[in-house]
Amino acid sequence: MAKVVSGRMTADIEGDFVVFLIGMRFNRPWHVVKAAYAFRAMPRMLKYLRERPEAGLLHAMLAIGPDGPLVVQYWRSVEQLEAFARDARAPHHPAWKGWNRLIGYDKPYVGIWHESYQVKAGAYECLYGNMPRFGLAQAGEHVPVERKGSTAAERRGVTASQA
Known part of the structure; x- marks a missing residue:
């Protein structure tokens, strides 16, 4: 496992x-x-x-x-x-x-x-909570959420002014 x-x-x-x-x-x-x-x-x-x-x-x-x-x-x-x-x-x-x-x-x-x-590059969002490396994280890197943003919008690269 x-x-x-x-x-x-x-x-x-x-x-x-x-x-x-x-x-x-x-x-x-x-x-x-x-x-x-x-x-x-x-x-x-x-x-x-x-x-x-x-x-x-x-x-x-x-x-x-x-x-x-x-x-x-x-x-x-x-x-x-x-x-x-x-x-x-x-x-x-x-x-x-x-x-x-x-x-x-x-x-x-x-x-x-x-x-x-x-x-397109950056046009995706994923979250894995208490999971092994899974899905897109197996195709790319598995990184702490803080590296890309704490919200789904931040992980997609959307700023507060765009939301």
Whole structure:
């Protein structure tokens, strides 16, 4: 279990970054084999990316929601994210082709989705209270809240006159 850091902490990351959410939904749970294909592809992709930090993935974490698994990813740039997705030598490309062959968009056994958000430098805010290093703090630095501001607005860089 990760070491809990007492008190209030925040994240600090230099420059712009991308938050990429990707998940799947089991529309017809009895099609376990098809769902397993989609579920097994992500660990291979993440292993590949962790072994190649120059590809741009800063951190990834898995969560299980009421509709299925979700992976939260932090990327250095949208260009690096898209380059990985299109690279025929990287594991995303064969997984994407396999998905289209096995399931595609005309067989609703398993749903997939993704969202990406480009975050400008400093245009974010986070707070971790009595938590281990988590989320964006794992992609960047885990710093005491006082370093960036005691309020959410201060951590976003908003001054009192702008509020």
